[in-house]
Amino acid sequence: MKNLKSKLVLFIILMLFWLLWNNTWDVEIWLYGLVPVLIVIAIFGNTANIFRGVKLTPKGFVYSLYYILYFTWALIKSNIDVMLRVINPKLPIRPGIIKVKTELKSPMARLILANSITLTPGTFIVDIKEEYLYVHWIDVCCEGDPEKPTKLIAEGFENILKNIYE
Amino acid sequence: MEYLELIGAIMVLLGAVVLLLAGIGLLRMPDSYNRIQVGTKASTGGVALILLGMALIIPSWFGKLFTILIFVMLTNPISSHVLMRAAHKAGHPMTDKTVVDALKKDEEDQKNKDNGTV
Numbered sequence: 001m002k003n004l005k006s007k008l009v010l011f012i013i014l015m016l017f018w019l020l021w022n023n024t025w026d027v028e029i030w031l032y033g034l035v036p037v038l039i040v041i042a043i044f045g046n047t048a049n050i051f052r053g054v055k056l057t058p059k060g061f062v063y064s065l066y067y068i069l070y071f072t073w074a075l076i077k078s079n080i081d082v083m084l085r086v087i088n089p090k091l092p093i094r095p096g097i098i099k100v101k102t103e104l105k106s107p108m109a110r111l112i113l114a115n116s117i118t119l120t121p122g123t124f125i126v127d128i129k130e131e132y133l134y135v136h137w138i139d140v141c142c143e144g145d146p147e148k149p150t151k152l153i154a155e156g157f158e159n160i161l162k163n164i165y166e
Numbered sequence: 167m168e169y170l171e172l173i174g175a176i177m178v179l180l181g182a183v184v185l186l187l188a189g190i191g192l193l194r195m196p197d198s199y200n201r202i203q204v205g206t207k208a209s210t211g212g213v214a215l216i217l218l219g220m221a222l223i224i225p226s227w228f229g230k231l232f233t234i235l236i237f238v239m240l241t242n243p244i245s246s247h248v249l250m251r252a253a254h255k256a257g258h259p260m261t262d263k264t265v266v267d268a269l270k271k272d273e274e275d276q277k278n279k280d281n282g283t284v
Contacts, residue, residue, distance in 0.1 A: 020229035079211035118243035
């Protein structure tokens with residue numbers, strides 16, 4: 001059977017949502033959920049290849065949890081950062097669009113990286129072209145040094161995502 | 167149980183404050199790009215705080231509220247990204263404080279290259 005991994009990941013995600021919605025440990029309810037989930041997988045399983053790069057190993061699982069924690073911390077930092085900028089009477093911003101190189105290939109990993117960068121302090125994805133991300137940065141630093149922004153913005157997320165996606 | 171409710175109420179209040187600051191930020195920022203930045207981050211954080219606070223007040227809603235939170239976190243950056251990209255493609259002017267615009271430069275380079283080869 002082709003695309004088995006995508007189907008498995010899709011199955012896990014759909015079942016997780018079913019459990020969250022019903023909020024119960026009743027096995028009967030789980031079995032009811034199994035029917036629509038299997039129908040959805042039968043229809044969309046072959047075309048949903050977005051999960052094909054996921055590594056289904058214990059290491060990938062542990063890094064996924066670590067990623068969620070890392071991302072939550074970045075989100076909290078970003079909110080405090082934005083609030084401080086907004087209430088500061090001087091409005092300390094130096095906006096600009098810069099280029100950041102990424103090494104990730106899998107489409108899902110890139111989507112997660114772009115979403116994460118958007119939700120972290122002062123950075124926002126404007127466009128993706130081939131291997132470059134164009135990032136709108138609210139407080140541009142270190143001009144003339146193309147390596148440093150990549151380190152500051154993307155590297156933390158990339159290093160974790162490399163362990164989850166191929 | 168009452169402690170949970172108190173913590174939940176404080177979280178909802180904090181979320182409301184974050185959203186209020188996002189509104190002030192929308193008024194204070196000089197151009198649409200910075201407005202989108204502030205709006206996206208603060209609204210995601212504020213909604214997250216409010217939903218988690220509600221989940222603490224009424225624990226049986228946790229699953230549904232958490233699902234809403236996941237969808238907000240996945241879709242909010244994407245929609246804002248599309249808005250910002252559209253603004254940039256339409257040539258919306260950036261504020262005078264802007265330091266560098268690599269995307270515009272690259273697009274112009276590409277255009278010059280295409281014109282040169284044709």
